[in-house]
Amino acid sequence: MTESERVPAERKRRRPTSSGVVLSADLIVDAARDLIDSQGAQAFTVRKLGAALGADPSAVYRYFRNTEDLLLALADRLIGESMAGFGPSGDWGADLRELGLRAYRSALRHPQIAAFSTIRVTGRPHEQRVVDTGVGLLLGAGFDEATAVRHYHALVDTALGHAALDAGVLRLAPAQRAADEQAWQDRYGSLPADEYPNLHRVREQLPLMAASAVERALDLLVAAMRREAVDRGAAESGATEREAADRVAGEGAERAG
Amino acid sequence: MTESERVPAERKRRRPTSSGVVLSADLIVDAARDLIDSQGAQAFTVRKLGAALGADPSAVYRYFRNTEDLLLALADRLIGESMAGFGPSGDWGADLRELGLRAYRSALRHPQIAAFSTIRVTGRPHEQRVVDTGVGLLLGAGFDEATAVRHYHALVDTALGHAALDAGVLRLAPAQRAADEQAWQDRYGSLPADEYPNLHRVREQLPLMAASAVERALDLLVAAMRREAVDRGAAESGATEREAADRVAGEGAERAG
DNA sequence: AGCTTGTGTCAACGGTGTTGACGTAACCTG
DNA sequence: CAGGTTACGTCAACACCGTTGACACAAGCT
Structure with missing residues (x-):
C-alpha cells in the first residue's frame, strides 16, 4: 500500500519523534484523513499535520515527496475503503x-x-x-x-x-x-x-x-x-x-x- | 455583470495607479482571466494580478471582498460567453x-x-x-x-x-x-x-x-x-x-x- | 479655495510549502 | 559489546501567499 514514498525501500531505523510517536507512511495518511475529517478541508496543512502527529512538519517529507503525493496516497486508501x-x-x-x-x-x-x-x-x-x-x-x-x-x-x-x-x-x-x-x-x-x-x-x-x-x-x-x-x-x-x-x-x- | 463588488455603488473618483492605469472591476476580471489563460492556473495570485495590472496588489480589495469573490465574477462572465x-x-x-x-x-x-x-x-x-x-x-x-x-x-x-x-x-x-x-x-x-x-x-x-x-x-x-x-x-x-x-x-x- | 472622501500605496502580520544542514540514535559489523 | 554508518527527526530559513490597517493624496463637491 501507499507505495510512492520518497524512499521506496522498507524502513529499518525507526526513531521515535520527540513526543514518542513512531512515524510511518500509513500513520501519516491516517493523521491526514483525521485532520480533514475533523477540522474541515481547508484546515489541512503540513504544519498542522505535523502538530497532529507530534512531529516536526518536515518529517512528512521523509515519506512523501510533497503534499500532493500524500493526498494521492490518501485518495487511494479511500478508494479501497469505499469498495469494502x-x-x-x-x-x-x-x-x-x-x-x-x-x-x-x-x-x-x-x-x-x-x-x-x-x-x-x-x-x-x-x-x-x-x-x-x-x-x-x-x-x-x-x-x-x-x-x-x-x-x-x-x-x-x-x-x-x-x-x-x-x-x-x-x-x-x-x-x-x-x-x-x-x-x-x-x-x-x-x-x-x-x-x-x-x-x-x-x-x-x-x-x-x-x-x-x-x-x-x-x-x-x-x-x-x-x-x-x-x-x-x-x-x-x-x-x-x-x-x-x-x-x-x-x-x-x-x-x- | 460583476455585481458583487465590495462597494456596489458606481465609482466616481477614478485615480490612476502609479503606472497610469485606471482600474475598474471589469479590467481586473480581464486581467485575472488573461493571467490564468497565459500563465496557467496556479500562477494566479493576487500579487501577480497586481503586477499584471501595474498596481499594488491590495488595490484589488477595493473592488472585490476577496479572491473568491473575484473568481465568481469571472465565472459569471464565462457562462455568458459560452452560450453565445x-x-x-x-x-x-x-x-x-x-x-x-x-x-x-x-x-x-x-x-x-x-x-x-x-x-x-x-x-x-x-x-x-x-x-x-x-x-x-x-x-x-x-x-x-x-x-x-x-x-x-x-x-x-x-x-x-x-x-x-x-x-x-x-x-x-x-x-x-x-x-x-x-x-x-x-x-x-x-x-x-x-x-x-x-x-x-x-x-x-x-x-x-x-x-x-x-x-x-x-x-x-x-x-x-x-x-x-x-x-x-x-x-x-x-x-x-x-x-x-x-x-x-x-x-x-x-x-x- | 477648501473640505471630504474615495482610492492607490505601503508595510506588516500570520500564515503557507519546501529545503538544506545538522545531530543523534538505531542498526550492522566486528 | 564497541564503533561506524546513516536514516531520520529537528531546526532554521527561504520565498512565497492572502489580507488588513494606516496613510497620503488627488478627485470632486460646495
Missing part, C-alpha cells in the same frame, strides 16, 4: 450503478480530497482493483473490449464528476451555503413568465435541483448500456454472456478475503 | 447534447475557475437563460415538468462534473502531465493476468481512458432520454404510475448537509 464489502450481485447493471455510487460517496465524504485528487489517476492498487472489477462487469455483459473500457470510463468519471461538483457545496461554510440557497430561491422563485416561459412552467419542480443528480445520471447511463446490451444480444447469440458473468462473480468472492 | 450564438436546431436530443458540451467546454477553458466555480449556482441572468432553454427542450420533447427538470439537472451536472474532473488534468503543468501519463502506462501496461484478468484482457484499449468521457456520457444520457420519450409517447396513459414511482425513488439522494 462490494460483491457482484449477478445483475451487472445494478452492480455498475453501485460501483459508481460507492465512488461518488467516498469522494464526497472527503470534499477536499474529492475536489483535488479524484481528478488524478492514482494508479495505485486499490484503483486497479476497482477498474478491473468494473471492466469485468461490462465484459461479462457481452460488450467488446473497447466498448467495455469506454463505458466504464464514462460511468466512473460521471460519478466522480458529480462528486467533485457536490463536494464543492460541502466545502462551503454552512452559513454561506444557506445564503447561497436563499439567494437561489429568491432569484428563481419569482420568474417573469414572458421572459422565461419554461422556467415559469416548471417553477414548482425547481427544488428538485437542490438534490444531487448523481443517482439519476447513473440510472440513465445504466439504462442506456442495458438497452445497448440487449440490442447486441439480439443480434448475436447470448451464450458467452453467462460464462463471463460467472467468472466475474467468482473473482468478487476472492477479493473479499 | 446557440440556437435550437429542431432536434432536441442534439440540442441538449450541444448545451451540455458548451457548458463543459467553457468550464474547461479555464480550469482553475471550473474547479471551484461550477459548484456555485450563480443565479444570474445568463444562467437562468440556459436553464430555461434546456428545460424548454425537454418539455418540447414531451416530458412532464418534474421529469424535465430532473433530466436537465442530470445532464448539466454531468457535463459540469466532467469539466471539473478534466480541468484537474489541465491544471497540471505539461511536464507533470506527461510524467503522469507515463506513470499511468507503466502501472497499467503490464499487469499480472492472474490478479487482474479483466484489465489484462482490455490492456490494449486502456489508452481510451486518457481522453475525456464527457461526449460518451452525454451520448448515453441523451440516448436514454430519447428512448424514454419514445416509450412515453407509445404508452401515454401509463405515465402517471411511473412518475409516482420516480418521485418516491428520487427522494433518497439529497445532498448531505
Whole structure:
C-alpha cells in the first residue's frame, strides 16, 4: 500500500519523534484523513499535520515527496475503503450503478480530497482493483473490449464528476451555503413568465435541483448500456454472456478475503 | 455583470495607479482571466494580478471582498460567453447534447475557475437563460415538468462534473502531465493476468481512458432520454404510475448537509 | 479655495510549502 | 559489546501567499 514514498525501500531505523510517536507512511495518511475529517478541508496543512502527529512538519517529507503525493496516497486508501464489502450481485447493471455510487460517496465524504485528487489517476492498487472489477462487469455483459473500457470510463468519471461538483457545496461554510440557497430561491422563485416561459412552467419542480443528480445520471447511463446490451444480444447469440458473468462473480468472492 | 463588488455603488473618483492605469472591476476580471489563460492556473495570485495590472496588489480589495469573490465574477462572465450564438436546431436530443458540451467546454477553458466555480449556482441572468432553454427542450420533447427538470439537472451536472474532473488534468503543468501519463502506462501496461484478468484482457484499449468521457456520457444520457420519450409517447396513459414511482425513488439522494 | 472622501500605496502580520544542514540514535559489523 | 554508518527527526530559513490597517493624496463637491 501507499507505495510512492520518497524512499521506496522498507524502513529499518525507526526513531521515535520527540513526543514518542513512531512515524510511518500509513500513520501519516491516517493523521491526514483525521485532520480533514475533523477540522474541515481547508484546515489541512503540513504544519498542522505535523502538530497532529507530534512531529516536526518536515518529517512528512521523509515519506512523501510533497503534499500532493500524500493526498494521492490518501485518495487511494479511500478508494479501497469505499469498495469494502462490494460483491457482484449477478445483475451487472445494478452492480455498475453501485460501483459508481460507492465512488461518488467516498469522494464526497472527503470534499477536499474529492475536489483535488479524484481528478488524478492514482494508479495505485486499490484503483486497479476497482477498474478491473468494473471492466469485468461490462465484459461479462457481452460488450467488446473497447466498448467495455469506454463505458466504464464514462460511468466512473460521471460519478466522480458529480462528486467533485457536490463536494464543492460541502466545502462551503454552512452559513454561506444557506445564503447561497436563499439567494437561489429568491432569484428563481419569482420568474417573469414572458421572459422565461419554461422556467415559469416548471417553477414548482425547481427544488428538485437542490438534490444531487448523481443517482439519476447513473440510472440513465445504466439504462442506456442495458438497452445497448440487449440490442447486441439480439443480434448475436447470448451464450458467452453467462460464462463471463460467472467468472466475474467468482473473482468478487476472492477479493473479499 | 460583476455585481458583487465590495462597494456596489458606481465609482466616481477614478485615480490612476502609479503606472497610469485606471482600474475598474471589469479590467481586473480581464486581467485575472488573461493571467490564468497565459500563465496557467496556479500562477494566479493576487500579487501577480497586481503586477499584471501595474498596481499594488491590495488595490484589488477595493473592488472585490476577496479572491473568491473575484473568481465568481469571472465565472459569471464565462457562462455568458459560452452560450453565445446557440440556437435550437429542431432536434432536441442534439440540442441538449450541444448545451451540455458548451457548458463543459467553457468550464474547461479555464480550469482553475471550473474547479471551484461550477459548484456555485450563480443565479444570474445568463444562467437562468440556459436553464430555461434546456428545460424548454425537454418539455418540447414531451416530458412532464418534474421529469424535465430532473433530466436537465442530470445532464448539466454531468457535463459540469466532467469539466471539473478534466480541468484537474489541465491544471497540471505539461511536464507533470506527461510524467503522469507515463506513470499511468507503466502501472497499467503490464499487469499480472492472474490478479487482474479483466484489465489484462482490455490492456490494449486502456489508452481510451486518457481522453475525456464527457461526449460518451452525454451520448448515453441523451440516448436514454430519447428512448424514454419514445416509450412515453407509445404508452401515454401509463405515465402517471411511473412518475409516482420516480418521485418516491428520487427522494433518497439529497445532498448531505 | 477648501473640505471630504474615495482610492492607490505601503508595510506588516500570520500564515503557507519546501529545503538544506545538522545531530543523534538505531542498526550492522566486528 | 564497541564503533561506524546513516536514516531520520529537528531546526532554521527561504520565498512565497492572502489580507488588513494606516496613510497620503488627488478627485470632486460646495
